[in-house]
Amino acid sequence: MTRRLVYLLPLVLFLGVVAYFAVGLTRDPQKLPSTMIDRPAPEFALPPLLDSVPGLATADLKGQVALVNVFASWCAPCRVEHPILTGLARDGVTIFGINQKDKPEPAKRFLANLGNPYTRVGVDADGRASIDWGVYGVPETYVIDREGHVRYRHVGALTARDVSEKIRPMLRELSR
Amino acid sequence: MRALAVLAFLLAFLPGLAGAVQPDEVLADPALESRAREISKGLRCLVCQNESIDESNATLARDLRLLVRERLVGGDSNAEVLDFVVQRYGDFVLLSPPVRPSTWLLWYGPFGLLLAGAIAAVFYLRAQRRPAAVAEPELTGEERRRIEALLADEDRNS
Amino acid sequence: MIAEIGHYALVLALLVGCAQALLPMIGAARDEAGLMAVGDTAAIGQFALVAVSFAALTWAYVTSDFSVANVVANSHSAKPMLYKVTGVWGNHEGSMLLWVLILAFFGALVAAFGRNLPPSLKARVLSVQGMIGIGFLLFILFTSNPFERVFPPPLDGNDLNPLLQDPGLAFHPPFLYLGYVGFSVAFSFAVAALIEGRVDPAWARWVRPWTLAAWTALTLGIAMGSWWAYYELGWGGWWFWDPVENASFLPWLAGTALLHSAIVVEKRDALKSWTVLLAILTFGLSLMGTFLVRSGILTSVHAFAVDPERGTFVLVLLAIAVGGSLLLYALRAPSLQQGGLFQPVSREGALVLNNLLLATATATVLLGTLYPLLLDAMTGERVSVGPPFFNATFIPLMTPLVLLMAIGPMMAWKRADLAGVLGRLWLGIGVTVAAALGTFFFATKAPVLSAFGIGLGAWLMMGVLVDWAERARLFRVPLGDALRRARGLPRAAYGMWIAHAGLAIVIFGMTGDILWKQEVVVAARPGQQIAIAGYDIRFEGVVQVDGKNYQAERAHFLVRRNGDYVADLYPERRFYPVQRMTTTEAAIRSTGLADLYAVIGEATGEGVHTVRLYHNPLVPWLWFGALVMTAGGLVSLFDRRLRVGAPMRKARQPDALPAAAE
Structure with a gap:
């Protein structure tokens, strides 16, 4: 009997592998979880981009629920998601911007043309602060709670669905 | 176990290839530079698919290469540099995953398999050495002698 | 019109495939010769139909018929003719068609050359081949139809990915698929044998040439891919342990194990159920490779058509084919007769150890390839498994195998004298130690590892030479007699020596x-x-040149050594406007012992360019060694005993084992 079981082993192992493949098909291997979740945002202090809007530092994150959005004028998906950000800002959501590896002129034009949803914009010219955040793709959007802890990260352009299903419920939850 | 670890360490830096490092990144101190290269080869380029930052042309890879060199110049040990990057990007960034319970199967699995296979092979070889009572019952002694003779003949010929 | 003929031929091939799968199987069960014979006709007919379909697609490419969506997506009127043709399989749909073409080709070969097979075994083999064919034809027709039309047709196409517009990569897929799909024959034989309930030396003798042919093609295919990576990717890397590379390497490893275990079945009638399992798994790994590459489930630098629907389809195919055959295995394998007896220290024992190491290596590469997926699915934790892992596990497993490769072939069947073998290897041991010590003292870098690598290669090479000399009784009998003996040694033995020597050369190259x-x-x-x-190399500057479908910056380097002219090197950076992609074309000057490798990068200032120069010692030996291994496979294929090309002579050959005489 045990001998027969040995011959069954390859089939059992194989079915296990197939099951994992089936699960794997539903996952996106590109998406990477943030290491910052539920931890304080990294230490950073970035100079302002615009004269009218202040720069961004770690201390600014405390005190309110906010989004931190990493953007650049050279990044096409950033243009795609921009109307969604301005929409959120209109609804009173605090959004901080990190302008990553950009030149000042195109960045200013980017905000002048598309509107500025950001309460503060920090210039991360060499990308070092972004690395501290663990940014690997632009745009990225982080949800920050009142204590300045990172609660959620979204990589890539935000869609209306991401906002209604994930971001807004999360903001509501944290603001309570 | 210690010997294994040493072997793993010796072999870990075997694939020594280079690509995307730009001339302006190269450190003046060759010892530091070679450490930087070694570290870079173990760090995954996150925006690429399966490349190390040493091989990749991506901007993020370049930034990370510069960061690695900066930290080395600043006096960090190799482990400290790796740790610095892992804190920001997680274990995913390491091309050689750290040994811990969730990767035991990965790291020890091959040797476990080899052991299990070896045990199975020993059982098989022992069984194969002695004729079981049921083995080839249909052969008469005459047939067996003929086969042996033919086999011996074949041995000589092949 | 032509495209519709191609599509129609595929549908017909599917119908014929159904007949091929069903009728011979019923015929074999009922012992009806007429039904069994349907298999031959159907297999050849299926090949003809798929060939028509493939020709139709090729025609669409050659004539740049931009009413066919597949041609639009992957071709361009300005593309060189060679790449128009090879573009047929440079995309997902076309490469699946090539896959099925090769599958049908192997089926037709079994039908045409299998006249000496027992009719029921042959009928069942063809039936299983037919079933695999059905699965992949359905896959093409439902998810990946290459003949889909677009209306209105665009004026020109999107061109082929410029990285693929390269002779090395153009012929890489056909050889790879010859290998992958070639293992389907071994698989079909295994399933047929399980249904028949008998595995004997004759069975192994039929399986071996097919496995050998597939292995030879796969070796060449992998080598071509690796060679391509070396000169095209621009930094001299040739193996990355990327999932897609592993997908081709896994069937190669399992196929290598199968090749060796089948010897034991053939010569000694032992290791039967293990060999059957290996045959199933080898083709299963080929199928899994297809799944991994096409489903987008793993990230890879060699991205292919990524489509979850296709992924699901291939996964279902994989589950049915391999799951079904493993179920059959679980039911039937326990009743397979155990065969020949032998002592642990014997040729059989050495081959068991060979299989243990190769199987573990296969499992290790599989584990490393799938582990990120496995962990993500179980815990959501994300890790990367890269080259450091594979080198740390694979090399320790291969080292004893290479050590064994010199000893095993010198061991006698049934009972061997290990001390005697080692005694006869005294020269080998001496040369190995000398080579390792010499390397240790003369290597400028990494002396210990260098000594290890060179020693390993020397040991294997000496093992081959000593074995050959022993068999020819060189230096023991007069030279003329020895050479006569050497000429008389079987081709299979020469094939083994050549293939093993090829690996030794590859090891030198790697080191x-x-x-x-x-x-x-x-x-x-x-x-x-x-x-x-x-070398003293002078950078002469960069000029603009225009290619057929690209513009290039071409650099010029003048290479001198001690003031004497050596060579001119012209690396390029090409820009392909249609795909908006830049590729690097390395300039390589090879002396046979080392490569001088030059790559030109972007202009970083006024006339200033990033220049990369590499000196790669022994690298040419990697490809040369792989070619030698391929040659070994070919030589072995033409052994009289295997005679894949001359099946009719077999009947007259006196067989050593009674089982084979039926």
Whole structure:
């Protein structure tokens, strides 16, 4: 009997592998979880981009629920998601911007043309602060709670669905 | 176990290839530079698919290469540099995953398999050495002698 | 019109495939010769139909018929003719068609050359081949139809990915698929044998040439892919342990194990159920490779058509084919007769150890390839498994195998005298130690590892030479007699020696490249002198040149050694406007012992370019060694005993084992 079981082993192992493949098909291997979740945002202090809007530092994150959005004028998906950000800002959501590896002129034009949803914009010219955040793709959007802890990260352009299903419920939850 | 670890360490830096490092990144101190290269080869380029930052042309890879060199110049040990990057990007960034319970199967699995296979092979070889009572019952002694003779003949010929 | 003929031929091939799968199987069960014979006709007919379909697609490419969506997506009227043709399989749909074509080709070969097979076994083999064919034809027709039309047709196409517009990569897929799909024959034989309930030396003798042919093609295919990576990707890497590379390497490893275990079945009638299992798993790994590459489930630098729907389809195919055959295995394998007896220290024992190591290596590569997925699915934790893992596990597993490769072939069947073998290897041991010590003292870099690598290669090479000399009784009988004996040795033995020697050469190549490589990266301006590995290289500057479908910056390097002219090197950076992609074309000057490898990068200032120069010792040996291994496979294929090309002579050959005489 045990001998027969040995011959069954390859089939059992194989079915296990197939099951994992089936699960794997539903996952996106590109998406990477943030290491910052539920931890304080990294230490950073970035100079302002615009004269009218202040720069961004770690201390600014405390005190309110906010989004931190990493953007650049050279990044096409950033243009795609921009109307969604301005929409959120209109609804009173605090959004901080990190302008990553950009030149000042195109960045200013980017905000002048598309509107500025950001309460503060920090210039991360060499990308070092972004690395501290663990940014690997632009745009990225982080949800920050009142204590300045990172609660959620979204990589890539935000869609209306991401906002209604994930971001807004999360903001509501944290603001309570 | 210690010997294994040493072997793993010796072999870990075997694939020594280079690509995307730009001339302006190269450190003046060759010892530091070679450490930087070694570290870079173990760090995954996150925006690429399966490349190390040493091989990749991506901007993020370049930034990370510069960061690695900066930290080395600043006096960090190799482990400290790796740790610095892992804190920001997680274990995913390491091309050689750290040994811990969730990767035991990965790291020890091959040797476990080899052991299990070896045990199975020993059982098989022992069984194969002695004729079981049921083995080839249909052969008469005459047939067996003929086969042996033919086999011996074949041995000589092949 | 032509495209519709191609599509129609595929549908017909599917119908014929159904007949091929069903009728011979019923015929074999009922012992009806007429039904069994349907298999032959159907297999050849299916091949003809798929060939018509493939020809139709090729025609659409050659004539740049942009009413066919597949041609639009992957071709361009300005593309060189060679790449129009090879573009047929440079995309997902076309490559699946090539896959099915090769599958049908192997089926037709079994039908045409299998006249000496027992009719029921042959009928069942063809039926199983037919079933695999049905699965992949359905896959093409439902998810990946290459004949889909677009209306209105665009004026021109999107061109083929420029990285694929390269002779090395153009012929890489056909050989790879010859290998992958070739293992389907071994698989079909295994399933047929399980249904028949008997595995005997004759069975192994039929399986071996097919496995050998597939293995030979796969060896060549992998080598071509690796060679391509070396000169095209622009930094001299040739193996990355990327999931897609592993997908081709896994069937190769399992196929290598199968090749060796089938010897034991053939010669000694032992290891039967294990060999059947290996045959199933080898083809299963080929199928899994297809799944991994096409489903997008793993990230890879070699991205292919990524489509979850296709992924699901291939997964279902994989589950049915391999799951079904493993179920059959679980039911039938326990009743397979155990065969020949032998002592642990014997040729059989050595081959068991060979299989243990190769199987573990296969499992290790599989584990490393799938582990990120496995962990993500179980815990959501994300890890990367890269080259450091594979090198740390694979090399320790391969080292004893290579050590064994010199000893095993010298051991006698049934009972061997290990001390005697080692005694006869005294020269080998001496040379190995000398080579390792010599390397240790003369290597400029990494002396310990260099000595290890060179010693390993020397040991294997000496093992081959000593074995050959022993068999020819060289230096023991007069030279003329020895040479006569050497001529008389079977081709299978020569095939083995050549293939093993090829691996030794590959090991030298790896050692040289990995450990002694030199690199210079500089921002150079015209006239600048660069020194590397004893060469003085002057950067002469960059000119613009126009290719057929690209524009290029071509750099010129003048290479001198001690003031004497050596060579001119012209690396390029090509820009393909249709795909908006830049590729690097390395310039390589090979001496046979080392490569001088030059790559030109972007302009970083006025006339200043990033220049990369590499000196890669022994790298040419990697490809040369792989070619030698391929040659070994071919020589072995033409052994009289296997005679895949001359099946009719078999009947007259006196067989050593009674089981084979039926």
